[in-house]
Amino acid sequence: xxxxxxxxxxxxxxxAATIKLWRKxxxxxxxxxxxxxxxxxxxxxxxVKTRKQIVDRLSRDDEQKLIRQAYKDHGEHGLLxxxxxxxxxxxxxxxxxxxxxxxxxxxMLLIEKGKGGKSRYVPIxxxxxxxxxxxxxxxxxxxxxxxNRHSAYSPRRVxxxxxxxxxxxxxxxxxxxHLLRHSVATTLxxxxxxxxQIQKFLGHSKLETTQIYAESTTEMIKESYRQALxx
Numbered sequence: 001x002x003x004x005x006x007x008x009x010x011x012x013x014x015x016a017a018t019i020k021l022w023r024k025x026x027x028x029x030x031x032x033x034x035x036x037x038x039x040x041x042x043x044x045x046x047x048v049k050t051r052k053q054i055v056d057r058l059s060r061d062d063e064q065k066l067i068r069q070a071y072k073d074h075g076e077h078g079l080l081x082x083x084x085x086x087x088x089x090x091x092x093x094x095x096x097x098x099x100x101x102x103x104x105x106x107x108m109l110l111i112e113k114g115k116g117g118k119s120r121y122v123p124i125x126x127x128x129x130x131x132x133x134x135x136x137x138x139x140x141x142x143x144x145x146x147x148n149r150h151s152a153y154s155p156r157r158v159x160x161x162x163x164x165x166x167x168x169x170x171x172x173x174x175x176x177x178h179l180l181r182h183s184v185a186t187t188l189x190x191x192x193x194x195x196x197q198i199q200k201f202l203g204h205s206k207l208e209t210t211q212i213y214a215e216s217t218t219e220m221i222k223e224s225y226r227q228a229l230x231x
Contacts, residue, residue, distance in 0.1 A: 055212055057183040062171050066162075069169035077161055079131055080145050084158070084177060087122050088184045088202055090115065091155045091177035097144040099136060104129055111203065120203050182213075189213050 022032055040047060058066065063085065071078030084094050093111045101110040107129045112119045124132075132144070143152045159176055166175035181202070188198055199210040 055182050055186060055215070056173075056179060057186045058171075058173075058175065058179060060187070062169075062173075062175075063180075063183060065169045065171060066166055066175065070161075070165045073165060073168065076135070076145070077165065079135055080153075080158070081162060081165065081180075082128060083124075083132065083144075084162075085180040085184055086124060086128055087111070088181050089122070090181065090203075091158050093203075094177070095143075095145075095153045095155055095158060099140060099142055099144055102132060102136075102144060104133055115203060116205060118203060118205070120200060122201055185210075185213050 022035075027035065037047075039045075067078060067082050067085070070081045084091070087094070087109055089097070089111055093113060093115075096113040097109070097111070101112060103110070107124050107126060108121045109124050110119065110121055136144075142150060145153055147153060147157075155177075162175055162177055162180070185198055185202055188201070189195065193201075195210055195214055196207065198213065199207050202210060204210045
């Protein structure tokens, strides 16, 4: 008489047994997904739907209010926030930028200490390039933005600067450096920059990460609506 198979008495044991079976069968990712789909179908279990993540951003009006207030409060803070916004840099990348990472002739900025150790070049506008040239003067070494002690800003300090300026500008939503990154990426997409170029601009290793910005932004929906009905 065949010995009865021991039934798992907990979800943890069931998960462990399933993993063991799938490894033994050498299932690929796609095969495992197919097995899960068929199992749900036969058991009549609906797949749990997850909400699509929506990227938060600043409005164009709030972007301008933030930068105007920063220039009003402290000239260097204005240029700092404008550079942070227009470069799309992560705050950890931004604080590591050095003077020799800026190429005036090419109007490019080298983000050398990117996520995963990857480097990338990002363009900057002529106006910003000129402001940075004035800001640096004859200085050839050091960080692009420095404290009074000629050391790099900490990410926490940049976060605090952005937060304080936003509050003084009367912006009610929570403003932080990564929100500026979201904002410039969404603006670039709305104004026609190809998503694969935005991927390189942001330093995303996978296009899927960048595609979250393509989840039909408000401006894109409005433009499509106008084209469809307005002629």
